[in-house]
Amino acid sequence: MEHPPFTIDQNIFKASHSTPIRATTWPLGGLTRKILDDFLDTTNDGVIGIAPAYGTNSVLSLLAFASSSKVLVVQLANQTKGKKAKGRNFLEELLLSPSLCRYAFQMDVLATSLYWDLKLRIRSAVDLLSVSRTDDRYSTQAIMNALGGEVDLHKENLNSLFRGGENLDGSTLREVALQAWVAWRAASLDQMTARLNEVPRIDTSTFDETRLAVFAKMVRETRCLEALKPTSIANEIADDYIVSGDKLQVTCTRFKNRVRAPGDRIQIEFSTSQGQRRTVSGKASTVNGRGVEINLSDSLPPIGSIKITTIGKEPLTEGERQRVNITLEALQGTSTIADKPFFQAIWLPQETPSWSEWSTIRVPVFFTRPLNDSQTQAVEAIVSPEPITIIQGPPGTGKTTVIAAAVMSISLSFARGRTVWLVAQSNVAVKNIAEKLASVDFLDFKLLVSKDFHYDWHEHLYDKINPNLIRSDTFPNSPVEAERLLMGTTVILCTLSMLSNLRISIITRLVPLETVIVDEASQVEMGNFVPMISLYSTSLRKLVFIGDDKQYRMPRQLGLFIGNEVYDSKLKTIHPIATPCCSFVDVKRSKESSRGFSWIVCSVPSLSPRTKPGIERGRGLGCDPRGARLRE
Template sequence: MPVRPDSTFTIVQNIFKSPHPPISVTAFPCAALTPEVLQDFLDTASDGIIGVAPAYGAECVLSMLAFSSAAKVILVPVTKNVSKNLLLPSATRRGNSNGSSSTQGGDLLEDLVLCADSHCKVAFQMDVLATALYHDFKFRISGGVDLLSFASDDRRSLMAMMNSLGGEPTLNKANVIALFQAEEKLDETPRDVIALQAWVAWRAATLHDNPARFTPQIDTTSRVLTDACLTVYAKLVRDACRLSALKPTEVNNEIADEYTYHEGQLQVLSTRFKNRLRLSDQRIEVEGVVEGRQITVSGQATRVDGRAARINVKGALPRGPLKVTTVGRERPTSAEQQRVDIILKALQGTSTIADQPFFQAIWLPREIPAWPVWYIRTPPIRFSRPLNNSQERAVAAILSAHPINVIQGPPGTGKTTVIAAAVTSIGSSPVSDRTIWLCAQSNVAVKNIAEKLAAVGPTSPASRTALTSGIAEFHYDWHEHLYEKINPNLVRSDLFTNDIVATGQLLMGSKVILCTLSMLSSFRISAITRLVPLQTVIVDEASQVEIGDFLPLISRFSHTLRKLVFIGDDKQLAPYGQNDVQTLRSVFEMEHLRRSALFLDTQYRLVGVVNLKAMLIPARMPTQLGKFIGQHVYDNKLKTIHPDATQCCHFINVKKGREIQKGLSWVNIAEVSAAVAEARKLDARGLSYRIITPYDAQRGMLETALKAAKIPWEDKVFCVDSFQVLMVIPGNEDDYIIVSLVRTDRIGFLAEKRRVNVLLTRCRKSITLCTSRAFVEGIAKKSLVGLLASGFGPAAWER
């Protein structure tokens, strides 16, 4: 007995102003797909065009496909609970002897529709769909057309969508937004929505002057793409999609209490850079109280000047204190757009990224890269300060002609010293003409490198030629004070120009350029890269960089790139989002690269030579703490040299503290009081300290409490992640560290060993942890903090 369709219904399109007859929609379980069913549908696509729309479920996994012709749509659920066999590779499915109808249906769908050369398959974001088909089900596709590839605007924008549909005059704009841009949960997309999206894709491809029926087309069949290459592309796209899905749909913008309002224009001041108001097309909601009632009005940011922002408000503004919220996901950055576009072009066959040796060396370990013949002069090591053996090996590797180096540097082992020594050696050599680009993920990390280079000495090539390319938005009105030491070497991005002569004057002959990794995705630096081509690129804190973020660098500068050096520590902060997207990797998680990594093994800092003897000062961890971290985190490979072996770790037993959930974060009010009391003692003694906590809500409460207690509060309180990447002191450290752990009932953050390692390795002299003794010696006993308390014993508890 033949299997019947799940359901049949009709939809009426409301996207185009011109009318169209109702469209028939039939939902088929995979088991119901027979040659007759599919051929009946293909017969209705006599123009050779099939519109395709996907639905994605949890973790962006493909859950349903819709195929459309002019008058008919078929829906096919492809979730993992349909058939275990459906998830097998095509060859395996065909070789399966159980003869299940689901297996046959999967084969038919791939052979008669997806890979049918007789029909062109069109979709919005076909690159995401084509890679999802392979990533989730090992399905391939041919004749795929991405309808947004031909947009002159950002292809993820509303304008690109409207243009692909023939332009706004022919459309019902509100319905287009509702169909394609509604903030819906990934696993709840209604069937009629998916069906209409597929039909709209078909209609867009049939417009008179739409180039979608032409090339380039996406072909992922084995005659074009190998399994290895397609696997890499699919993972890169899926990781990008999952990272995008992590972006919040609402951001609470912290603003000053004082504001002005006149004729629909609200003027406010952002007080925190992380959640500042930005100039975008996102909706702004302003909430306040009118006559005892909560009132919310909408608007849009029309001007942003540093901290100051102007919001065009629609409706009567509430009085008194305001709550300002940005609604909608943030648009993709330039780097994010380029990453997706590179894979799209590779799928369309218009890019040769997979043939580039750096791509092969990083992503395709079974390939043997065809490295061009480069002649790189290897200069001797020239540095004003002594280096230990592991540092010398690392510097020698950077100076060598080997194309890729990975260097692991635990806290305080001199990663930046290694960079400075390499820069100085290259710059001091009369036979070297190499250019060096020093990159990091954050502006502050780049700033810290620049300060270290400047500290080498006023006549050193490292300080004389270093240039920091800072992002104007980060610098202006927010962090100008951070750049005082290196201001003469700073070129803000708003000063960039395409004029070669003017750019040359800005660079002043520099051959060493510092910038954020994202800046390399901006075409505003084109004049700089023409004058100082990217040859040797050193990436600091590379363990925090998701490997896909290197795509724009490798794709754009492959013609000049000679060497990539990755420096970081995979025992500290992971790439952003790895807790939620566990498939994310840095270069340190690429086993073939990790095997050859060099390890900096000595934790101290050399600051000069007096009477031929190296002078040492504390470099992050006192001896006791350094030995503990070396044993429990670095497998006893880390050596510590520190002049102070006194008690450096203290615990404050906050008996009445308890964890309280606040939104998506956590607070502990009693720990706030304990941490502020400890801060008051250190401040009274004139000692330098910082407070660290795992949770942003607790950070806010600590900052407010310090301010209320009239204790210095600016740049004093940090979350763990921001402390490593945004800390204003070079090296991301301070003499005294106060920690508020917050948790009392569940282990929470303490289960993340990498982040706890960051938390414990920030002090130069002493660390004090505010927490519950019962919690640390109970639930958290086996955590890194629990082991630390056990190792230091009862004497570490102050009360």
């Protein structure tokens, strides 16, 4: 035992717990039969609460097992191989014993982490958050619902232990121990018994190793990406803010670090008349484009300058939430995502997908501009009946042109009824595709854009294609309204995340996802395709990935090296530009002012044009549906 035993003070439930709760800590290699039996002797009700702690890269570092009166904390890190194997056998007994039922917050994460890190399975495992009647499983409200309701809890202590839903795994021995005991207590509450009995059990002992590994990897990647999100964001604002009593009105000046939504917690830092720095907390009450109104915890005195910071991680997007829920349901056995043919083809290549029938009639390539041989073959691959096609092309090889040619070929051929959805990770990438379609006089498409990105921020980007735009706040509420907006089009453009928008369903009923072309596919983390595959599996027939996982934008010298060493000298760097493409600015007599973390030039006295070599990329390679290399 590396840490002395300690007693847990139960301060979460208002009802007292008369039995002392003793916690002991042991390294995994130090577990013995006696330690295990001493703990099992206290599990008379057959219920165990479990809580984890995770270290670097979300690897399991602690596991706490709780009964009514005892908590056993197991340290998993830094164990010698021989002792670890012995302790692992005792741990397996706790996880697989048929006489015990195990409860934890985020049991999906725990179950997959046990397999990913320790190759351990778990049986009769219940996710406590699955009883919550809220869409946000990681909110304080969801935790309170799992613990019987707010009226029976010390909410302030609960928030401290779980940090508003951001700390569902502990970070200290005491936190992990108390969270495990709270999980036991939740499962033992009379008012929770019926609801918990309805929650499907997780039993990873029944899973095929390959499938379990896929879900475990997916969950781990989700957690690692979530860990990269900052816990606070400094918001850049204009100087013309307004203070009125306990309200503050500001204008955000940068989309990336804007105040995102009502309810965001805000910290306002300001200088007093004595020059001292003070802070006041607040909460965003209204967000309207760039404009934000903040309710303050206290009135602000007359001030000169302020800084505001949004506190807390950005909440899960709808797509991220769906991805988490789909994985949880797959582990609970209530989702058949692993049996979907596109899921199998992408994540389970050793299995043979059962593809739905798709027309084998050849669609001729039709485009108003000439295509080279490689581009023609790429378009033919896209319009082919092969369910999955990958097109790889270095910069400048005409990937967007290929997309436009494929869309036009499908839309203007006898396959006109076939629908095409063009998606990308970023709004700008989708906008670029739309402009390319418009440039070749193909205007029979609709572009779906989120209000958050468009309104008051990027409206100017869509001037050329504004008649084709449908903003998310104007999404139709009925089929009749949808028909009027879509005007018979079978080509829709949007971001990948937009496909998870709940209000898009009326549009997808009229224009189902059949052929989906993903541009800049190398920018998308593969797990982000799970919601799309799950939601649209009945209509999806063709999935096309277009991009270049080897692309960079770089100086000439580095570009030459990459072109020679990576692309077998087929990617060229040339300089045909003769007109000025760059200007040097003389700022000696200019004025500068700070804006956020940068400096801006307020006045520019002179411009000295200079010519700087440009970079134009040569033609490269593509890929057919079977992965064969296409000619240059």
